[in-house]
Amino acid sequence: MVDYQPKDFESKWQEYWQEKGLFTIDVEDKTKPKYYCLVMFPYPSSELHVGHARNYVIGDAVARYKAMRGFYVLAPMGWDAFGLPAENQAIKNKIHPKTWTLKNIERITDQLKSWGIGYDWDKEVTSCEPDYYKWTQWIFLKLYEAGLAYKKYAPVNFCSSCKTVLANEQVIEGCCERCSTEVEEKKMEQWFLKITDYTEHLLCDLDLLTDWPQKVKIMQENWIGKSLGVEIDFPIIDSDKKISCFTTRVDTIFGATYVVLAPEHTLIKEWIENDSVSPEVVEFVKNMKRHAVKTQDLAELEKEGVFTGKYAINPMTDEKIPIYTANYVLISYGTGSVMAVPTHDERDFEFAKKYDLPMRVVIDTSEVPIKLNEMKGAYEGEGILVNSGEFNGLKSEDAKDEIARYMEEHNIGRSGVQYKLRDWLISRQRYWGAPIPIIYCDQCGTLPVAEKDLPVILPEDVEFKPTGDSPLKYCEDFVNTKCPKCGGAAKREVDTMDTFVDSSWYYLRYITPRNKKEAFDTKLVNKWLPVDQYIGGIEHATMHLIYARFITKALFNLKLIDFKEPFAKLFTQGMIIKDGVKMSKSKGNVVAPDALIEKYGVDTMRLYILFMGPPEKDAEWSDRGVEGAFRFLNRFWRLYDTFQTYSAQEINNTREAELNRIFNLTIKKVTIDMEGGFKFNTAISFIMELLNQLQSDVAQCCVSKKLLSKILEALLVLIYPFAPHISEELWQKMGKTSSVLENSLWPECDESALIQETIEMPVQINGKLRGKVEVANEADEEEIREIVLSNDKVKVFIQDKLIRKFIVVKKRVVNIVI
RNA sequence: GGGCAGGUGGCGGAAUGGCAGACGCGCAGGACUUAGAAUCCUGUCCUUCCAAGGGUGCGGGUUCAAGUCCCGCCUUGCCCACCA
Numbered sequence: 001m002v003d004y005q006p007k008d009f010e011s012k013w014q015e016y017w018q019e020k021g022l023f024t025i026d027v028e029d030k031t032k033p034k035y036y037c038l039v040m041f042p043y044p045s046s047e048l049h050v051g052h053a054r055n056y057v058i059g060d061a062v063a064r065y066k067a068m069r070g071f072y073v074l075a076p077m078g079w080d081a082f083g084l085p086a087e088n089q090a091i092k093n094k095i096h097p098k099t100w101t102l103k104n105i106e107r108i109t110d111q112l113k114s115w116g117i118g119y120d121w122d123k124e125v126t127s128c129e130p131d132y133y134k135w136t137q138w139i140f141l142k143l144y145e146a147g148l149a150y151k152k153y154a155p156v157n158f159c160s161s162c163k164t165v166l167a168n169e170q171v172i173e174g175c176c177e178r179c180s181t182e183v184e185e186k187k188m189e190q191w192f193l194k195i196t197d198y199t200e201h202l203l204c205d206l207d208l209l210t211d212w213p214q215k216v217k218i219m220q221e222n223w224i225g226k227s228l229g230v231e232i233d234f235p236i237i238d239s240d241k242k243i244s245c246f247t248t249r250v251d252t253i254f255g256a257t258y259v260v261l262a263p264e265h266t267l268i269k270e271w272i273e274n275d276s277v278s279p280e281v282v283e284f285v286k287n288m289k290r291h292a293v294k295t296q297d298l299a300e301l302e303k304e305g306v307f308t309g310k311y312a313i314n315p316m317t318d319e320k321i322p323i324y325t326a327n328y329v330l331i332s333y334g335t336g337s338v339m340a341v342p343t344h345d346e347r348d349f350e351f352a353k354k355y356d357l358p359m360r361v362v363i364d365t366s367e368v369p370i371k372l373n374e375m376k377g378a379y380e381g382e383g384i385l386v387n388s389g390e391f392n393g394l395k396s397e398d399a400k401d402e403i404a405r406y407m408e409e410h411n412i413g414r415s416g417v418q419y420k421l422r423d424w425l426i427s428r429q430r431y432w433g434a435p436i437p438i439i440y441c442d443q444c445g446t447l448p449v450a451e452k453d454l455p456v457i458l459p460e461d462v463e464f465k466p467t468g469d470s471p472l473k474y475c476e477d478f479v480n481t482k483c484p485k486c487g488g489a490a491k492r493e494v495d496t497m498d499t500f501v502d503s504s505w506y507y508l509r510y511i512t513p514r515n516k517k518e519a520f521d522t523k524l525v526n527k528w529l530p531v532d533q534y535i536g537g538i539e540h541a542t543m544h545l546i547y548a549r550f551i552t553k554a555l556f557n558l559k560l561i562d563f564k565e566p567f568a569k570l571f572t573q574g575m576i577i578k579d580g581v582k583m584s585k586s587k588g589n590v591v592a593p594d595a596l597i598e599k600y601g602v603d604t605m606r607l608y609i610l611f612m613g614p615p616e617k618d619a620e621w622s623d624r625g626v627e628g629a630f631r632f633l634n635r636f637w638r639l640y641d642t643f644q645t646y647s648a649q650e651i652n653n654t655r656e657a658e659l660n661r662i663f664n665l666t667i668k669k670v671t672i673d674m675e676g677g678f679k680f681n682t683a684i685s686f687i688m689e690l691l692n693q694l695q696s697d698v699a700q701c702c703v704s705k706k707l708l709s710k711i712l713e714a715l716l717v718l719i720y721p722f723a724p725h726i727s728e729e730l731w732q733k734m735g736k737t738s739s740v741l742e743n744s745l746w747p748e749c750d751e752s753a754l755i756q757e758t759i760e761m762p763v764q765i766n767g768k769l770r771g772k773v774e775v776a777n778e779a780d781e782e783e784i785r786e787i788v789l790s791n792d793k794v795k796v797f798i799q800d801k802l803i804r805k806f807i808v809v810k811k812r813v814v815n816i817v818i
Numbered sequence: 819g820g821g822c823a824g825g826u827g828g829c830g831g832a833a834u835g836g837c838a839g840a841c842g843c844g845c846a847g848g849a850c851u852u853a854g855a856a857u858c859c860u861g862u863c864c865u866u867c868c869a870a871g872g873g874u875g876c877g878g879g880u881u882c883a884a885g886u887c888c889c890g891c892c893u894u895g896c897c898c899a900c901c902a
Contacts, residue, residue, distance in 0.1 A: 215822060215897085222821065222898060229902085247902060260902095301900075333901045340902090346819080347900055420901055541897080611842070613830060617823095618895090622830065628842050631857095638857090682832070685841035692841090699858085 004637035006601025010725045013739075014116050022741055023118040025074045027511050027524050035071035036528050037063040038507055038567075040536030040544070041078045041125075043499075044104040045085050048111050049590040050609065050621065051576040051583035057609045058573055058678065059535045060117045061721040065674050068717065068746045074528065075118060076510040078125035079105050082133075082499045084162055084178060087432040090464045097432040098460060101128060111593065115602050116725055125513045127502035132509065133434035134455030135519035136502050139551070141437060141448050148194045148554055149426075151446065155264075156425060158186040163469070164429045165190060167498060170543070191436055191495065192423040195550045199224060199419050201564075202549055211569035213616070216541045223542040225420025230404050232339060232413035234259050234312040237320060243267065243312055246334035246418050249344065250407070251399040253316045254388040255362035256339040257352070260305065260324045262331035263288040271308065281306050281325065288327055303328045303351045314339075315412040316389070316403075326351060334418050342378065343370075349378035362387050363396060424547065426498040431462065431471045433496030441483035441490035450484050456492070470494055503544055504551040507531055507566060526562045534567040537575070545570070571678055574618040576609075583621065591621055603723035604630040610680035610722050632688060633726055636719070639695060640730045643712060649701040656703050659693060660753050663711050666690040668749040670718050680722065687718055709734075714747040716740060 017023060039059035042052065063075040079101075086097035093100075105126065112119065125132055143149040156165045161181035165188065170177040195202075203224050206217045229248035236243060243259055261268055263285045271277045272285065284306045305326025314321050328347055329338055342352035342359040352359055361370050363383040370379055382396035391399050407413035427436065435456045437449035449456055459478045462471035472478055472494040483490035508520040511528050515521060536544075545567075552566040575582050578589040596605050608629035613619040669686045673679035694711060697703045713734065720727040720740050731740045 218822065219897065225898095225901065227901075245902080249902075303900080328900045328902095330901065338902045345902065347902075350900095418901075538897090611830095620830070622843070624843050625830070632842085634857090681830095682841080685832075688841055695858095 004601075004634045004726070006603060006633075006725060007598075009729045010116065010602055011114070013725050013728045014113060016728075016739065017116075017118060017741070018113075018121075020739075020742070022739070023073075023075060023120045024122055025072065025120050027074070027528065029072055032070060032072035034528055035063075035066045035073045035533075036531045037066065037073055037075045037533050038510075038531045038535065039075075039077075040534070040540065041080050041503070041506060042108065043080045043083055043085075044101055044108055046104060046585060047107050048593065049583060049585070050593050050596070050605065051578075051590065053115065053593060053605065054573055054576055054609050054615070055535060055537070056112060056115065056117050057606045058571070058615055058680070060606075061610060061680060062533055062535070062678075063118060064724060064741070065721040065746075067741060068720065068744070070745070074123070074510070075120060076123035076125075076513075077112065077117075077119040077121070078123075078506055078510065078513075079127060080499060080503050080506075081105065081126050081128035082433045082496075082502055084164075084430060084432070087430055087464070090432075094464070096460065098128065114597065115593070115606070118724075123510045123513050125506055125509050127434075127499070127506065128432070130455045130457055131514075131516070132506075133458075133502065135509065136434045136497065136505070137437040137449070137454050137456060138451065138519055139505055139555075140497065140501070141451060141454075142558055142560075143193060143554060144438075144448050146554070146558060148197065149191060150194065151189055151191050153187060153189045154192075155185050155187050156190055157183045158188075159183055162430075165425060165427060167425045167500070167543075188427075190425055190427040191438075191493075192425050193501075193550070195424045195546070196419070196421055198550050198553050199226075199421050201553050202421075202546065205549075205553075205565060208565055209567075209570070212567075213538075213570060213572055216538065216545065216570060216572060219541040220546055223421065223546065225418075227418045229416060229418065230400075230407060230413050231335065231416040232315065232407065234315060234321075234339065236323070237311040237313060239310075241267070243323070243337050244335050244413075245337050245339040246416060247339055249341070249396075249400075250403050250413070251382075251385060251388075251391075251394075251396045252341040252344045252362055253314070253339070253403060254385075254391075255341040255343050255360045256314050256321065257319075257342060257358045257360060258322045258324055258340045259312050260326045260329045260338050260340050260348075260351075261308070262329040262336040263325050263327065264331040265325070265336045267337075268308070268325055271310070277308055277310075281308055285325065301327065303347065303354060305351065305355065307355075315407075315410075322357070324351075324355075332422070333420065343372070343375065344378050344380060346378045346380060349375075360387055424498075424550070426501055427495040428498055429470050429494075430496055431458075431464075433499060434458070434502060435472070435478075436493045436495055436497055438493040439481060439484060439490045440493065441486060441488060443488055444483055444485040444490075447484055447490075453484070458496075470496070472496070500544060500547050504547040505555075507534075507548070508555075508561070520561075522560060522562075529561070530563050530566055530568045533569045533571065535571045535573065538572040541572075571616070573615050573678075574613075576621055577618050578621045580620075591623075596626065600626060600630045601633075601725070603726050604633055607633065607684065607723050611684045613681055615678045615680060632691070633723065635695065636691060636715075637726065637730070639691065639698065640712060640733060642698060643708060646698060646705055646708065647701070648704050651704050652702045655697060656707060657753075659697055659703055659711070660707060660750075662690060662693050663714070664749045664751075664753040667714065667718065667747050668754070671746070671749065674721070684722060687715065690715065717744050717747055 037059060039055050042048070059075065063073045067073045081101050086101050089095055089100050090097045127133060127136070140149060157167075157171045158165050159176040159179065159181050161179045162176060165186070166176060166183060171183050175182055203221065203226060206212075206220060209217060227248050229246055230250040231244050231246050232250065232253065233242040233244050243261065245259065247253075268277075268281075268285060272282055284304075303326060305324045305328075308323045308325055310323045311320045312323050313319065328351065329336065340348040340352065340357075341362070342348040342357060343361045344363055349359075351357070359372060359375075361372050361375075362385060363379060363381075364370050364386045365379070365381070365383045385391050385394045385396070385399050388399070391402060394402060404413070404415050408415070435458055437454060437456045439447045439449060441447060459472070459475050462475050464471055479491050479494060481490055481492050482488065505519070508525050508529065511524050512521045548566050552561070553564055555561045556564050577583065578591065581587055581589065583590055593605060604626060608626045611629060612622070612625055666686050666689070670683045673683035673686070690711075694708070698708065716727045716731050716734075717740060724740070727740050736743065
C-alpha cells in the first residue's frame, strides 16, 4: 500500500496545468459559452494567510466546476498595487514602494500557484504599472471631458495620520477607515467624480441585480439614502430672504415652532459678516468649528445651540418663529437647515426642552390622545392631524399629499428628493498612486493632459520624508511642465488618485491586458462582460462595488461599452475567525498556509476551507478540522489503492442496487449544491457519505468491480473542484491518459436508479377509509401492520416500528394523501 | 435610534412544512499491534434495562404535521447612524 503523499505530486500537476495552458484563454474563441469568474484582486501587502485563501479557493472551485460543465472559463488575477501601506513602509524602512509592492506580488504569486489555483496568468494586471495606470488616467480624462470630474474648494475629511483626505465612504464613525485616527475637517481644493449624476441609476438598477445578496443591495440603498419629502420656504422677518427646509414629515408643519440652521450655513456666515448677530452667536459658531469633528459618537452628543435673534414665519400658521443655530443640524445633508417640530421629532424635542421652546401637538393617535404636558418624548409615528387648520382629521399619509399640493399651489414649498450620497472625492495627497492627468497654466487655466501624452509617469526617483507632504510636490522634474495649449511654463497636479479608481475598472482590462492602443477592446469586453460571477468580501459593499457600478454606467453613457452593470452575480464570502476574532497579522492569530501544506498538502487545506461551513458565513478555524479533511483524503486515496487488487467475492444484488442508488443520488445532490449556490460544505459531505458506503462495500467484497470502477471514476470528477491534485493523480493511477479537466465531463445522474415504485395502502381514520398512503415497494404489504389516525394523528406502523406518518420506509419516502 | 442576519448536541454545522442533529470534529468502548497520537469496527441529544416519552432562545398561534410559516418577547452579531 502506498500512502497518500501529496507532496509527491501536487507540484507536478500544477506544472502540468500551466504547461498545457489549461487555464489560458483565447478571448477571441467562439466555440464554447463563456464564463467570467472573477475574485476581487488583492492588495499585495505581505503574504497571504488561510483567511485570504478562502476567497481564491472558492473562486477556483466555481471556475473548475464551470469548466467541467462545458464553459470556457476566464479566471484572471491581478494586483491592486497602489496604496498607502506601501508608502508608509517606504517612509519607515527606506524601501521604495515599488520594490516593496513587486516583492509582495512575487511572493503571493508563488503562494497562489502552490495552492493550485487555476488562473490565466497571461491576463495578469498590476495597477501600479504605467501600462495599466495610463488607462486609469485615460478614464479620468474621459470623465473630465464628460463633465464628470471636477475640482472644487470644499470641506473634506482629512486624516492627520495618513496625511491625506478621505472619501466619505472611507470615514467610519468619524474615524479613518485605515488607521482609526479621528478625521478632521479641512477646506481644500480637491478633485471629485460626479457619482451623484448617477444616483437614480445606481438605485434603480439594483433591481437588475437579481443575483446579488439582498444584504449588499440594501447596504447600497441605505448608503444612497433616498428620501422623498417637501422643501418648504420659511420667509425671514425683516428680510427678503427665505430659509428652505427639507422635511419628510410635511404633515407636521403646523407643529414647526422654530427653525434651526447648521452653524456652517451660508446665512449664518452672512449675518456674522454683516454684524447682525450677537457676539454669542459668533462665539458659538467659532466653537462649533473646533468641536465639529472631535466627537466620535454624534448621536450621543449633547445638543447645543443659540438663538440668532432673528425670526422666520411658519408659512402655514403665519406664526413668528425663532431661528436658531445648533450643532445637531448637518450642513452636508439637505439644505443645511431644518424646521423643528419638537412634539414629533425626538431631536427637536430634546432641544426644545433644553431651551424652553414652544411646542404644539399636531399628530394624534386614535387610541390614546397625546397630552402636551405629559409628553416625555416626541411621538414620531403617524396618526391623525390636529391643530392643523383645514387639514385636521386627515391621516398623516393623506395629509402629506394634501399639504404638499397646497404648498405647491401657494408657492410655499415643493416636493423634492434628498440623497445621502455625495460626490466621490478622489484626490489623495500621496505619492503611491496614479497621478491625476491635469496641468495648471497661469495663462490658460486648468487643462487636461493630452491623450497622446499619457501616461503621466509617476517619477520613481523621489525622496520619502515623514513630513506628510507628497514627495511629488518637491519633485521639480515632475511638477514643471509645459502648457499643452500655449506651450508656456505650467505645473502638474501633484495629487494622485484614490486607489478605488484603479480598482473600479480592472475587470475590463483583464480581457486584453497588453493592449497598447486602448484601455479595453469594446467588442471583446462586450462579449465577456458582465462578469458572470464575482467573489469577494462584503466590506466592499459601499465602496468598490458602488464605484465600479458608477464607472461602468459612465462608460456605458459614453458608448464605450454596452452593458450597464459590471457584475451579474455577486457572492460575498464570510471571514475566517481564529480565537474569536478576524484572522489578521496585526492580531497575531494568522494560520500560515505554508506549514499546513507542508504537513497535509494543499488539497487538505482547500477541502477544509470549503467544508468548514457555509462560505457566506464567518467560520472559526479549527486545526482538528484540518486533520479531519486530511483523514478523508487518506481514506479516499486508500480506497483507490485497494481497488487495484479488489475482486468481488459475493455479489449481492440488493446491495449493488442500493449502492448504485446512493451513487446517483450523490451526483444529483452535489450537482444541485453546485448549481444552486455555493453549498460546498454539504456537497463535500455527500461525497463523504458515498465514500463511507463504498468503503464498507469494498471491505465486504459484495459489489462488482465494474460498478465500483464506474463510481470511483465519477468520484474523481465530483471531488475535482475541491481537491484537484488528488483527483488528477488518482485519475492517472486508474490508467487514464491526460487530465481530469481535459478529459471528462461532470457525471450525469441516472434518474432511473432513483425511482421508487410505490404501492398504495388504504388509510383508516377512526375506522373509516379516509385516503391512501403511497409506500415504497420495498415495504411489503404485510410489513405495514397498521395505519391509524387517533387523536387526529396519523401513525404508520411497519412491523413493530412506529413510523410517524407519511415518512420513510427503509429510507424511502412515503407520501400520504388524505 | 434605524436596517439586516442569526439563536439547533461537548464543538463546526445538516434538515423542498414531513424520521431533528446529515457530514465532520471531539469523546467512549473494542479490534489490529511490541507500541499507537496510524488504521478499522461499534457507540455517542436527554430520561430509560426495554418499552415509551421529552427535546431546535422564550410565550402564543396556524397545520394531520413546525427548527422551518404567523404574532409577541428575549438575545447575539454585523452594517448604518443627530440624514430632518
